[in-house]
Amino acid sequence: MTIEGNAKSIGRRAAVKTGAAFLGGAVTAGALASMRVARADSAKPSRLTMLYATSEADSDAIKGALPDFKSAFGIDLTVDTMPYSALQQKAFAELASGSSYYDIMIVDTPWMPALTDKILPITDMILDPSVSDTTQLDLSDFIPKVFFDTAVYKKGQSYLHWPGQQVMEAAAIKKGGFEIYGLPIQANVATLAYRADMFSDATEQKAFKAKTGKSLSAPITWDDFTAVAEFFTRPRKRLWGTTMMAGAGDWATDDFKTLLASFGGDGHLVNDAFEPVFDSPQGVQALSYYVDLIAKKRVTPPGTTSASWDTAATAFGSGLTAMSINYHSETLNPMVKGSIAYAMVPKRLQYGPHFGTWMLSVNSFSKNKEWAYRAIEWFTSKPVQVKALATQLHPTRRSVYQVATQDADLSRRFANFYDVLGKSLEVGVGRPRLTNYADVDRAIWVAVNNAARRAEMPDVALKKAAMQVKTALARAGYKPA
Amino acid sequence: MTSVTEFKMATVAPALRDTFSRPRGVEARARRLGWGLLAPALTLLLLMTVLPTIYLVYFAFRHENLLGSGSHFVGFLNFERVLTDPTVWWDSLSTVQFVVIAVALELGLGLLLALMLSKRLPETNLVTALFILPLGVAPVVSALVFRVLLDPAYGWVDFYLQSWGLIDQPIDFFGDPVWAWVAVIGLDVWQWTPFCALILLAGLQGVPVEPKEAAMLDGASNLRLFWHIVLPLLRPFLAIALVLRSIEAFKTFASIFVLTGGGPGTSTEVINLDLYRVALQDFDIGAASALGICFLLVLAVVMQQLLNVLGRNTDILED
Numbered sequence: 001m002t003i004e005g006n007a008k009s010i011g012r013r014a015a016v017k018t019g020a021a022f023l024g025g026a027v028t029a030g031a032l033a034s035m036r037v038a039r040a041d042s043a044k045p046s047r048l049t050m051l052y053a054t055s056e057a058d059s060d061a062i063k064g065a066l067p068d069f070k071s072a073f074g075i076d077l078t079v080d081t082m083p084y085s086a087l088q089q090k091a092f093a094e095l096a097s098g099s100s101y102y103d104i105m106i107v108d109t110p111w112m113p114a115l116t117d118k119i120l121p122i123t124d125m126i127l128d129p130s131v132s133d134t135t136q137l138d139l140s141d142f143i144p145k146v147f148f149d150t151a152v153y154k155k156g157q158s159y160l161h162w163p164g165q166q167v168m169e170a171a172a173i174k175k176g177g178f179e180i181y182g183l184p185i186q187a188n189v190a191t192l193a194y195r196a197d198m199f200s201d202a203t204e205q206k207a208f209k210a211k212t213g214k215s216l217s218a219p220i221t222w223d224d225f226t227a228v229a230e231f232f233t234r235p236r237k238r239l240w241g242t243t244m245m246a247g248a249g250d251w252a253t254d255d256f257k258t259l260l261a262s263f264g265g266d267g268h269l270v271n272d273a274f275e276p277v278f279d280s281p282q283g284v285q286a287l288s289y290y291v292d293l294i295a296k297k298r299v300t301p302p303g304t305t306s307a308s309w310d311t312a313a314t315a316f317g318s319g320l321t322a323m324s325i326n327y328h329s330e331t332l333n334p335m336v337k338g339s340i341a342y343a344m345v346p347k348r349l350q351y352g353p354h355f356g357t358w359m360l361s362v363n364s365f366s367k368n369k370e371w372a373y374r375a376i377e378w379f380t381s382k383p384v385q386v387k388a389l390a391t392q393l394h395p396t397r398r399s400v401y402q403v404a405t406q407d408a409d410l411s412r413r414f415a416n417f418y419d420v421l422g423k424s425l426e427v428g429v430g431r432p433r434l435t436n437y438a439d440v441d442r443a444i445w446v447a448v449n450n451a452a453r454r455a456e457m458p459d460v461a462l463k464k465a466a467m468q469v470k471t472a473l474a475r476a477g478y479k480p481a
Numbered sequence: 482m483t484s485v486t487e488f489k490m491a492t493v494a495p496a497l498r499d500t501f502s503r504p505r506g507v508e509a510r511a512r513r514l515g516w517g518l519l520a521p522a523l524t525l526l527l528l529m530t531v532l533p534t535i536y537l538v539y540f541a542f543r544h545e546n547l548l549g550s551g552s553h554f555v556g557f558l559n560f561e562r563v564l565t566d567p568t569v570w571w572d573s574l575s576t577v578q579f580v581v582i583a584v585a586l587e588l589g590l591g592l593l594l595a596l597m598l599s600k601r602l603p604e605t606n607l608v609t610a611l612f613i614l615p616l617g618v619a620p621v622v623s624a625l626v627f628r629v630l631l632d633p634a635y636g637w638v639d640f641y642l643q644s645w646g647l648i649d650q651p652i653d654f655f656g657d658p659v660w661a662w663v664a665v666i667g668l669d670v671w672q673w674t675p676f677c678a679l680i681l682l683a684g685l686q687g688v689p690v691e692p693k694e695a696a697m698l699d700g701a702s703n704l705r706l707f708w709h710i711v712l713p714l715l716r717p718f719l720a721i722a723l724v725l726r727s728i729e730a731f732k733t734f735a736s737i738f739v740l741t742g743g744g745p746g747t748s749t750e751v752i753n754l755d756l757y758r759v760a761l762q763d764f765d766i767g768a769a770s771a772l773g774i775c776f777l778l779v780l781a782v783v784m785q786q787l788l789n790v791l792g793r794n795t796d797i798l799e800d
Contacts (some may be wrong), residue, residue, distance in 0.1 A: 089761050096547035114764070117549040247655070248744025302633035305745060306655030315634055438762040450746045453656055475562070 045368045047076045048375055050104040050360075051091060054081045057106055057186040057358040061388035065379065068387075072378060075371065084108075095119070100365040103372035107182060109150055109356045113158040114435040120364040121155070121179035125373045126170040132373075136381045139168040141397045142184060143422075149430040150184045150357040150396075159433045159478070160272055182361030183380040184396035189355035189424040190258050193316060193330040194218055194323045196341035196415065198232070207231075218343035222262070222289060225323075225346045229299035232322035241299035242323040243312035244290065246452035251308050252445040254354040255325070257429065258345055259286035261352020267429030270440060270469065274478040278444065279466035287458035291451050305453045329392050329417070342420040344427075355428030357396065394421060439472035534777075540770035547764055559771035568747070569755060569772065573779075576751040579662075580730040583669040587726055588719065590670065591677025598678065599685040609682070612675045620672065624739035627668045631655070658748035661741050665749050668736050673729070677722045684718030685711070720794035724787045731780055752776055 052059055059081045069077050080102075082090055091105055095118035107119060125131045126139070139147070144166035152162045154177055164176055173180060198204055199216055208216035212227050219225035229241025245251035253269075256278075261267025265282030277283075294300050301320045303311065309328055316324035319336035325345055332338055345353045360376035362369050378384060385393060385400040389410055395401060401422035404410050410418065434440060447465035450456040456464070473480075544555045563569055598609050615623065630636050631654040639651035654660045692710050701709070734753040737743070743750035756776070760769030 092548065092764060114548050248742050248746065302639075302651045303653055303656065305653060306741075311632065311634075318635060320634055436763055436765075438758070442758070446746050449744060453745055455746060 051102045060391040061393040103366040116158045120362040182359035187357040190353040197338040240301040247306040252448040261429045262347045264349040270432040276466040276469040279462040351427040436476040443468035545766040559767040594678035595681035620735040624736040680722040716794045720791045
């Protein structure tokens with residue numbers, strides 16, 4: 001018994017020792033491994049990969065900057081571009097599968113609420129002087145609305161907007177419980193393009209004065225807009241006042257939310273307490289005004305109830321309309337002799353153009369996180385954005401707009417586009433932060449499309465959409481406060 | 482006794498082995514060879530069809546959050562969500578409506594086309610080749626072309642209809658539900674009628690001459706000849722075209738997605754657009770799997786009926 005007991009106790013001691021040795025070994029190996037990971041992370045890679053959009057985020061600007069990036073960092077950057085329809089699926093599939101293939105990913109604002117577990121917060125890297133180049137980064141230079149709407153989220157509560165003052169300090173954002181998830185690269189906002197040649201034509205000016213008693217100029221209010229649109233509507237000459245995008249798609253929601261915000265409503269459509277706020281008196285007024293333009297006053301070309309961003313741009317570019325509200329950069333076909341100028345989308349009580357911005361983010365599965373961060377810091381920096389103005393990048397920094405508006409060559413090529421774009425971004429209204437925004441978006445565009453086709457009255461259409469949105473929000477687990 | 486038994490066993494057993502075990506061995510070898518030959522196809526089927534289906538069933542009973550935590554078993558909740566959604570029922574009806582109208586038109590027009598092409602004329606080969614062209618165009622491309630052609634502001638269709646004085650105002654093909662369906666079905670008919678025509682042309686070329694000649698001698702008119710002789714002999718080919726086209730038509734996605742996007746409103750939404758939206762826009766994999774399974778079950782019933790039709794009509798080929 002004693003011998004057995006000793007044997008057992010020796011066995012136990014040996015087992016404890018062996019266990020301790022294993023544990024110690026495992027801890028040491030883990031520490032070494034983590035050191036190796038850390039060192040590997042900070043080790044300079046020979047190549048980085050980026051997933052990017054196509055024309056929606058001006059891929060030419062990124063591609064044009066690649067040689068400079070190689071000179072600055074000595075790293076090859078491979079950029080895969082995809083059209084919007086395929087990009088979201090690609091990005092989500094990469095992130096869902098935990099793939100480390102892409103170090104840098106472009107993210108559109110409606111996607112971000114679903115991605116806060118997969119996109120790496122970069123706040124700590126911004127605050128780390130060994131990683132971040134603060135002079136290059138200069139957070140305070142970003143347009144505040146653009147920066148906070150695009151990049152600042154609260155992990156675990158991705159529906160929340162930053163509640164504080166829009167002071168762009170990483171430490172304050174971190175202290176407020178929020179994180180920075182990327183840096184804005186391309187800021188799209190609705191602007192009003194108009195035919196400068198027609199607006200400055202002496203005969204047109206005289207005729208407009210005679211008809212309305214006012215001088216012909218870019219409209220500031222929706223009433224001005226209606227008057228100008230009616231004036232230029234001449235179907236026999238195949239000319240209409242303006243484009244609108246009432247087709248079944250995201251564009252119809254964007255048209256509506258711009259109007260809703262300018263009529264005094266909440267252009268976010270759903271507030272942070274998960275209540276639909278578009279089915280309001282302002283919403284009904286805004287949609288009724290929209291429907292009147294299309295169905296009653298008929299100031300839009302045929303096919304408006306199936307129009308999208310692309311078809312609206314084509315209609316304006318083909319000389320079918322005198323004005324167009326769009327996200328896209330507008331150009332006239334060579335056959336159309338004329339010129340374009342820009343103005344802010346009109347207002348009733350306030351400006352509220354719809355906007356949405358692309359940002360560059362770091363894939364949380366990347367093996368080169370720090371270098372990916374350095375790359376996005378570089379691509380969104382002022383010098384790179386200034387250079388990209390040549391391909392009509394929509395910058396995200398105030399200083400770049402100052403450069404753009406003072407550049408004679410850019411003014412010659414793009415008229416007052418940058419001036420208007422910059423001003424519009426300062427007052428733009430983004431989207432609600434919902435993981436199922438696609439459902440909300442769809443319910444609203446169906447309502448707008450139905451109303452524009454006169455299949456439903458505006459108030460009925462909005463009420464129906466609000467019910468659908470409530471159901472969709474409940475299904476996604478959003479409970480009203 | 483023992484020795485006798487042992488003797489008997491010693492002499493009879495090899496004989497029995499010779500009699501019975503050889504064929505059994507041959508049978509087993511043949512069976513093994515059969516399974517061996519089938520193995521690649523079965524493995525492929527298992528990997529590409531059976532396992533994904535099992536995976537689909539698994540997901541249908543779960544809430545799956547691909548991009549975060551919180552995935553869990555939800556029982557029949559996804560099925561309840563799908564089956565209580567009026568949109569799904571409405572879109573299912575739209576799908577059936579689309580399949581019935583499009584396939585019926587394609588079979589009818591395909592038969593007419595086949596009858597025209599069955600005349601052995603010098604131009605027939607060239608015309609046949611031209612008619613096959615739409616089959617070679619990707620549905621997305623043809624939908625994009627149709628979208629431009631039918632655009633009321635600058636499309637050719639409205640332009641010529643107005644130029645010829647046939648209409649006063651341009652038709653808004655994508656802003657009116659009826660015209661949107663005309664466009665969607667028109668595109669499908671344009672693309673797939675040649676497919677039906679080819680199958681029926683093959684059938685027409687196989688119709689024997691003798692019964693036709695006999696009927697003509699008896700004074701049968703062309704219509705009676707067609708109705709009583711050609712059409713019955715074409716039944717197997719019509720059944721094949723019906724089954725193949727129906728299967729494909731139920732799967733239509735790209736052309737509708739590009740041409741109308743389900744609009745105006747939700748009037749041209751079909752079940753495949755719902756599946757796309759739920760799976761790849763909402764990323765609600767559980768609900769999408771449940772919807773997929775429901776669609777699969779309904780299709781299985783429909784296809785069984787269609788295969789019965791095919792089976793009944795192809796008896797004629799065996800005779």
